[in-house]
Every structure is written in structure tokens, then in C-alpha cells.
Amino acid sequence: MRVVFYLLLGFILIALQTAVISGLPAIMTFYDMIIPFVIYFSLFRRFSVGFAVILVLGLVVDMISGAPNGLYLTVFMVIFFLFRNIANFFHARKIVLFTFCTGIGVFIENLVFFVFHIFSETSFSTSLNHLQMMVIQIAWVFLTAPILYRLLSVYFSQVDRLSNRFGSSYSMKQDNDAFM
Amino acid sequence: MFSKKSMVVAGALVLIALNGLVFSLDIIRKSSVYEAAARAAIFFVAPVQETLHSAVGFVDEVWTHYFYLVSVGYENDELKTQLEQVRQKNYQCRELALANERLRKLVRLKQKSPYEFLAAEVIARDPSPWYRTIVINKGRNAGIRSSDPVLTSRGIVGHVLRAAAEYATVVLIIDRNSAADAMIQRSRTRGIARGEGNGKCQFDYTLRKKEVKINDIVMSSGFDGIYPKGFRIGYVSKVVRRNAGLFQHIEITPFVDFKTLEEVMVLLNPLDFEEMAEK
Numbered sequence: 001m002r003v004v005f006y007l008l009l010g011f012i013l014i015a016l017q018t019a020v021i022s023g024l025p026a027i028m029t030f031y032d033m034i035i036p037f038v039i040y041f042s043l044f045r046r047f048s049v050g051f052a053v054i055l056v057l058g059l060v061v062d063m064i065s066g067a068p069n070g071l072y073l074t075v076f077m078v079i080f081f082l083f084r085n086i087a088n089f090f091h092a093r094k095i096v097l098f099t100f101c102t103g104i105g106v107f108i109e110n111l112v113f114f115v116f117h118i119f120s121e122t123s124f125s126t127s128l129n130h131l132q133m134m135v136i137q138i139a140w141v142f143l144t145a146p147i148l149y150r151l152l153s154v155y156f157s158q159v160d161r162l163s164n165r166f167g168s169s170y171s172m173k174q175d176n177d178a179f180m
Numbered sequence: 181m182f183s184k185k186s187m188v189v190a191g192a193l194v195l196i197a198l199n200g201l202v203f204s205l206d207i208i209r210k211s212s213v214y215e216a217a218a219r220a221a222i223f224f225v226a227p228v229q230e231t232l233h234s235a236v237g238f239v240d241e242v243w244t245h246y247f248y249l250v251s252v253g254y255e256n257d258e259l260k261t262q263l264e265q266v267r268q269k270n271y272q273c274r275e276l277a278l279a280n281e282r283l284r285k286l287v288r289l290k291q292k293s294p295y296e297f298l299a300a301e302v303i304a305r306d307p308s309p310w311y312r313t314i315v316i317n318k319g320r321n322a323g324i325r326s327s328d329p330v331l332t333s334r335g336i337v338g339h340v341l342r343a344a345a346e347y348a349t350v351v352l353i354i355d356r357n358s359a360a361d362a363m364i365q366r367s368r369t370r371g372i373a374r375g376e377g378n379g380k381c382q383f384d385y386t387l388r389k390k391e392v393k394i395n396d397i398v399m400s401s402g403f404d405g406i407y408p409k410g411f412r413i414g415y416v417s418k419v420v421r422r423n424a425g426l427f428q429h430i431e432i433t434p435f436v437d438f439k440t441l442e443e444v445m446v447l448l449n450p451l452d453f454e455e456m457a458e459k
Contacts, residue, residue: 019304
């Protein structure tokens with residue numbers, strides 16, 4: 001049940017990214033909204049659930065994007081595995097860790113695309129434009145990631161509470177059935 | 181014969197009538213006693229009257245400027261709401277007028293062209309700014325297939341990358357994975373219009389000896405098997421002829437404004453376009 005809610009939020013973020021944010025002017029070049037989502041799973045959620053959700057979302061984004069197949073999935077998985085155990089090495093408040101990791105995640109995503117572009121014989125001036133875009137995106141991360149962290153925390157805690165309640169009532173019903 | 185009460189009432193009436201009669205006599209009205217009595221009456225009554233008048237005025241003031249204003253306030257709120265609704269309708273009308281204008285251009289394109297077109301609406305864009313694709317609200321069920329050209333009245337938009345049942349992904353001509361066989365309209369110089377990913381295209385493989393001028397119009401040549409011949413791509417915005425090298429560097433600015441793209445036309449059955457053109 002939790003996975004359904006996680007995927008639902010993921011799809012909402014993809015829709016937001018493709019239908020709203022991508023239509024904003026160039027100065028508003030926003031970072032990939034799935035990255036903070038991936039980071040949250042990587043840092044604060046169980047591996048198996050996070051892996052399943054990121055796998056599905058990666059495939060979906062690959063399917064709707066013009067990027068080569070598997071590129072987004074690779075990027076999301078790399079970010080997911082990279083930050084998996086980072087909390088063991090860096091002791092900081094969750095919100096700071098989240099913001100910092102999201103910044104690095106966005107950087108990694110752009111770096112992968114950048115390298116891919118370089119290998120695809122794109123002119124260097126074009127790549128410089130993309131570098132400028134990357135800087136804007138990272139600036140946006142530091143402005144908005146703390147807010148996103150709060151929103152994601154609220155959402156995930158609500159989902160946990162809901163599924164715990166459902167799970168406990170379900171188990172109680174099973175117990176009652178067993179006694180009857 | 182008469183009761184005591186009746187006698188009192190009759191006496192009072194007689195006295196009042198007598199009183200009126202006496203005071204109505206001109207001699208008495210002009211006498212100083214009457215004047216003095218009248219002034220005295222005014223002296224005592226007028227302040228009370230004034231006070232009462234002020235009180236009534238105050239109440240009237242409160243009523244008209246406070247209680248009445250409450251209802252005016254409600255009315256004002258209602259009018260503001262109505263004004264907002266009218267403004268909203270006005271925006272919608274303006275939006276409809278703009279959409280109408282765009283659709284008229286598409287219809288004109290459809291009427292002028294011998295090809296079969298299908299109008300579609302842009303509903304989403306690529307999640308990454310590194311790639312330039314759009315999603316349109318028509319798919320295989322409407323007859324769209326992969327590689328179908330997508331156009332507007334201004335020129336070529338791109339081609340269909342993938343077609344689902346109800347939606348299709350279109351890769352724009354400015355995407356770096358996109359290319360079209362093209363030629364300069366004025367000189368018929370051929371080359372490949374390739375997307376740069378930054379909103380512009382390059383016109384590749386044009387020999388240095390070929391004359392290309394700024395503002396020359398670049399159009400599709402029809403040799404790539406995707407885009408029919410004669411559809412505009414953009415205009416030449418930059419020409420660089422280096423001392424070395426076989427080719428010149430030409431930049432094309434597309435006619436289509438991809439940032440504000442809302443409706444497009446998909447050219448159906450493009451493989452038959454030569455046959456269609458002959459018809």
C-alpha cells in the first residue's frame with residue numbers, strides 16, 4: 001500500500017515536471033523534481049521499497065523523455081546507491097544532509113548528461129549553455145530543497161501513519177477472526 | 181341628566197374653542213403680551229427641538245452612513261466578485277481569441293496543403309532541459325505513426341518519436357538528435373538542418389564556395405523521407421566561413437517559437453506525400 005502512495009507522488013512529480021515546470025522561462029530552469037525524491041528514498045527509506053519505486057519511476061521517465069533509453073534509470077540508480085550510506089559518514093541534521101545531497105544529485109545528473117553530450121559531438125558552445133543551466137539548477141536546489149524536504153517528510157509520515165493504521169486494523173481483524 | 185364626566189369633557193371643549201377664538205383675534209395677536217409669551221415659548225422649546233433634531237440627525241447619520249454602509253459593503257463585495265468574474269471571462273475571451281487565431285492559421289495550412297493533417301494539442305514537455313521533446317494529445321488511435329512530421333503554420337516542429345494509443349512524443353527539430361534534409365530557398369543550396377539543443381539549428385555540410393546570406397530562408401528538401409518538400413524550417417541567422425575546412429558554419433533560427441508552442445499539426449501518411457503532391 002505504501003508503494004502505491006510513493007508511486008502516486010512520483011507520478012505527480014513527473015507530471016509537474018513535464019507539464020508545468022518545463023514550460024517556465026529559461027531563468028526558471030528548474031532541476032529534475034525526481035532527484036529530491038530519489039535522495040529522500042536513498043537517505044531515509046528502506047532499500048527494497050526505494051529500489052522498487054526508483055526502478056518504476058526511472059523506466060517511466062525514460063519512456064516519456066527523448067533521452068536515450070535507460071539514461072534516466074541509470075542516473076536515478078547511481079544517485080540512489082551513491083547516497084545510500086552517506087548518513088553513516090556525514091553527521092548533520094537531516095534537512096542539511098538532504099539539501100546537500102540533492103545539490104550533488106542534480107550535479108551528477110547534469111554531469112552524466114553533459115558527458116553524454118560531449119560524446120555525442122555537440123558543439124562546445126552548446127555544452128557551455130548547459131553548464132550555465134546546471135548552475136541555475138543547483139542554485140534552485142539550495143533555495144527550494146529545505147521546503148521540499150519538509151513537504152516530503154509530511155507526506156511520508158502521513159503515508160506511514162495511514163498504512164500503519166490500515167495494517168493494525170487489518171491484523172486486529174485477523175486476530176478477531178482467529179478467536180471467533 | 182348628564183353625568184359628571186360628560187360635563188367635564190364638554191367644559192374642556194368649550195374652553196379650548198374659546199381659547200382659539202380669543203387668540204385668533206387680531207388685537208390680541210399684535211399685543212406685546214402675546215409676543216412675549218411666544219418668544220418665551222420659543223426660548224424654552226427651541227433648545228429641546230434643536231437637541232431632538234440633532235439626535236434624529238445623528239440617528240439618521242448613523243443609519244445612512246453606517247447601517248446603510250454595511251449593506252453597501254455587501255453590495256461592494258458582490259460587485260467585486262462580479263468584476264472578478266467578468267475579468268476572468270475577459271481573459272478567457274482573450275485566450276479564446278488567441279487560440280482562434282492560431283487555429284485559423286492551422287486550418288489555412290490544412291486547406292492550402294494537399295496533405296492530410298491532424299490537429300493536436302501540446303500537453304507536456306521533456307522532463308529534462310537537455311532534450312527537446314513534447315507530448316501531444318493524439319496517438320495511434322487517431323492515425324499517428326512513428327516518424328510522422330509535425331508542423332505548424334510557421335514551419336516544421338519535428339517528428340513523432342513514439343506513438344501510444346492516445347498520446348505521442350514528438351522530438352523537436354531543435355533537439356540534438358533531430359535532423360532534416362534541407363535547402364536554402366533562394367540558392368537551392370542543400371545541407372542538413374540539425375538541432376543544437378539550445379533552441380537553434382545548424383545547417384551542416386554546406387560547402388564554403390556556396391553563397392549563403394543572413395536571413396535566407398531554409399526549407400525542407402523532401403529527401404529525408406520524413407518531411408515533405410517546401411516546408412519552412414527557419415532563417416539563416418549566422419554564417420561563419422573559416423579559412424580552413426570544407427564546409428561553412430551556418431546557424432538557423434527556427435520560425436516556430438518552441439517556448440510558446442500550444443497546437444501542432446501532424447502530417448498523416450507522409451510516405452505517400454509525393455503521390456499526394458502529384459494529385
